[in-house]
Amino acid sequence: MSTDILVGIDGSENSESAFEWALDEAGFRGARVRAVLTWTYLGQSGSKLGPLATEVDAQNLLVEIVDRVAGDRAELVDAVTVNDLPAAGLLDQAASGVAMVVVGSRGLGGVKGLVLGSVSRTMVERSPVPVVVVPDRVKD
Numbered sequence: 001m002s003t004d005i006l007v008g009i010d011g012s013e014n015s016e017s018a019f020e021w022a023l024d025e026a027g028f029r030g031a032r033v034r035a036v037l038t039w040t041y042l043g044q045s046g047s048k049l050g051p052l053a054t055e056v057d058a059q060n061l062l063v064e065i066v067d068r069v070a071g072d073r074a075e076l077v078d079a080v081t082v083n084d085l086p087a088a089g090l091l092d093q094a095a096s097g098v099a100m101v102v103v104g105s106r107g108l109g110g111v112k113g114l115v116l117g118s119v120s121r122t123m124v125e126r127s128p129v130p131v132v133v134v135p136d137r138v139k140d
Helices: 011-029 056-074 088-095 108-118 120-128
Strands: 005-009 033-041 076-084 100-106 130-133
Touching: 005 011, 005 088, 011 033, 011 056, 011 100, 011 130, 033 056, 033 088, 056 076, 076 088, 088 100, 088 120, 100 120, 120 130
Parallel strands: 005 033, 005 100, 033 076, 100 130
Antiparallel strands: none
């Protein structure tokens, strides 16, 4: 089994918090971080990629996020783009041999969360490995 830590990235502040957490945990464990950005040609709610995004658009966004968030720890990161819906793409990656999955929580909750579904909830319920859900940052 790999020691990699898989983290879902979508460009939101919450996913960046999850990415920072995964980087810190990887440092403690001596592991690598697999930063995964899922995308579709139709776009996704909350993503910085709009409709008709391409693989190149997804790769460029992920590289920009890795450079900005990881900084001098970027050498610990394997950047992966996946053309799929977020939960399905992350579940496929989780099944490919990682030690843990880290996702951010958008805090939708309540009825809105039930109507829209939740990537973090799906990951907790269906992931073959442990999942850490990093909560939204408290705003001052």
